[in-house]
Amino acid sequence: MTGRSEQDQAKALGESQAHFRVLFEQAAVGVALLDTMTGRFQRVNRKYQEIVGFSAAELGALDFMAITHPDDLAGDLSQMDRLKRGEIREFSMEKRLLRKDGTQVWVDLSVSPTWSAGEAPSTHIAVVVDITERKRAEEKTELARAELESTLTALPDLLFDVDDEGRIYDYRARTDSLLAVPPEAFMGRRFLDVLPPEPCAVLGAAIREAIDAGRSSGFRYKLSIAGVDRWFETSMARKSVTSGRPRVIAISRDITDRVVAEEQRIALEAQLRQSQKMEAVGTLAGGIAHDFNNLLTVIGLGAEVVQRQLPPGHGATASLRAIDTAVRRAEKLIQQILAFSRKTAAHRTVLSVNDAVVEATNFLRATLPAGIRLELRLAPDAPRLRADPTQLQQVLVNLGTNAWQAIERGIGTITFETRTEIVLEGHPKLAPGAYASVRVTDDGVGMTSETIERIFEPFYTTKGPGKGSGLGLSVVHGIVLDHAGAIAVDSRPGGGTTFDVYLAAESAPVEPTVLEATAARGQGGRVLYVDDEAMILPAAL
Incomplete structure (x- = not known):
């Protein structure tokens, strides 16, 4: 009975070992059995050989240190020492293995000792999973993130991650000199809590439009920064989130120089329009003044002729003098109009x-x-x-x-x-x-x-x-x-x-004032009088 029992046990053990060998060889992950003290490979499965490119025989002549990347070896040995001293029962790490062809392969390594009843472990099992593609993807992602971070840092814009209430989750700025308040004063808080009402109203409208339509742009607001008014233009885009409140990415650009240039352009255009209008009015005023002056000349000369023909003390004399006074006042007004229209001769x-x-x-x-x-x-x-x-x-x-x-x-x-x-x-x-x-x-x-x-x-x-x-x-x-x-x-x-x-x-010196000579009196000669206004001729003769 005892002999049969031992046979059964031996058979069961053989079947178990055969089953283990099948599992060991056909495992989807790399598995290696190593000597704990020396680190030499005792047995490796096909997947492990496939990962490192070495055959089982070749690996049998090596230890794990020989195929570990130099930069990762110190960390691996440190963990193995702790395992040997019994400080830990197992460990995991990501490391690089050196393939036979000289290339590198990233693996996720898990190490645990093999235990025998009453004995300290003399071997350990290393399980590796090839994570090279994942690492490459992570490296690409990190590179893209670094490039994006570098680009965002180089941009002159301010970037904010805000929710529909205007609460700020994150920001990016090349310099904090364009911030109206320091970051510690606004992170985690709403725009409304830290900015004046006017820009908050603009930002709130931009956020609502971005959340409803997916994006918004062209919203302008003004902030006082270090005592100087600066203009900003913001554009926003809705951010994809799986939970929580709706969010947007807001990009604000300092457009102060552009706004100042626009105001200067508008002012110059207004000056040009005003100058053109004044020129047109001046031309019109000059023409009217010329014609009106001719009429005044007729009135003044006519009044003077009539006054000379009346006997002294005539009742109409006072009225004629009033006409002459009014004509002279009107002539002064005409001179002002002609000065405005720049039609009078100047002696400079x-x-x-x-x-x-x-x-x-x-x-x-x-x-x-x-x-x-x-x-x-x-x-x-x-x-x-x-x-x-x-x-x-x-x-x-x-x-x-x-x-x-x-x-x-x-x-x-x-x-x-x-x-x-x-x-x-x-x-x-x-x-x-x-x-x-x-x-x-x-x-x-x-x-x-x-x-x-x-x-x-x-x-x-x-x-x-x-x-x-x-x-x-x-x-x-x-x-x-x-x-x-x-x-x-x-x-x-x-x-x-x-x-x-x-x-x-x-730059020339001041010119002395020259007194005008009085007009010479006539000596009985003739005067040719020409005028383009026919009404003046009879009065002038």
Whole structure:
């Protein structure tokens, strides 16, 4: 009975060993039996041989150190030492094996000792799974991630990962100098919690559109960063998420320079339109003034002829004198219109801009209310200029008068300041060079932007009825342009007004004033009188 039992046990053991050999050889993973003390291969299955490219016989002459990549050997030996000392019962690691053909193969290694009853393990089993393709995919993914990270870091844009409530999960920025608040103040929080209401409203609308339509773009908002207003444009795209709240990737770009350029372009276009409009109005005004002047000439000469024919003390004499006074006032108005349209002849000479300002302010002092203080800031090195003295006085006096009328209750200060201005290439109105600049500043009521757009239009005035013709500033504008100069205005309601006049500097010395000779009296000769207005001829004869 005992002998049969031993036979059965032997048979069962043989069958078990045969079964193990089949499993060992046909396993889908590489399996190797190694000597724990020496690390030499004792047995390997076909899959292990396939992974490393060595035959079983070749591996039998090697230890695992011989086919382990040098960079991974230290970690492998450290784990084996711990296994030998009984500190661990098994270990796993990823390592590289060296194939027979010199290439490398990544494997997932699991090592565990083989145990015999009452004996310390003398061998261990190493199971390896080829993970080379997975590692290559991971390397490609990591390389792509690194390239993406490098690209994102190099971009001037700000990137944010936010949910539908505007809560910020992550961000990327080449520099934190474009952040309105530091990262620790906004990470994990909503835009609404850290930014002003105006940009939050814009960002909220962009987020909703991106979540509903998949993407959004062209949303602009303004932020104050380090005390400077900066403009941003944001585009967003919906992010794929498997759980949690809907998310979007937001890209914000600093477009401050573009916005400033657009504002400058719009301002230049507005200046061009205004200049064209003023030119057209000037042409129209000049034509009307010419015809109107002819009519005044007929009226004035006719009144003069009738007055000479009436006996002294005639009742109509007073009416004729009133007609003459009205004609002379109308002629002055015509001269202003012609100055605006730049149709009057100018007699230009080299003069000192400081002397011109002193002469104009002396005239103004005699007419200004006692509560108006005139202040002069004349640059000692202010340049000379070539201009018509009378027209320049008209410009300065008109600007001073306009400043006085803008000061409420007749108490305030008007400042005249001269200096040299150097204009570089690219100025919208002036050629490069040196200019004499006169600045006239008042502390009056100021003007709105709408008023500034129209102040140089003829007959436009903000004064009440009977308090101005609306020609003062239009005449100033016409004279300055006729001298190839420019005039600029800066004002705001309640903040006073500043006019800057720029006229080309002149290097020649100041020319002395020449008194005009009085007209010579006739000696009985004949005068040929020609005029294109037929009505004037009878009155002139």
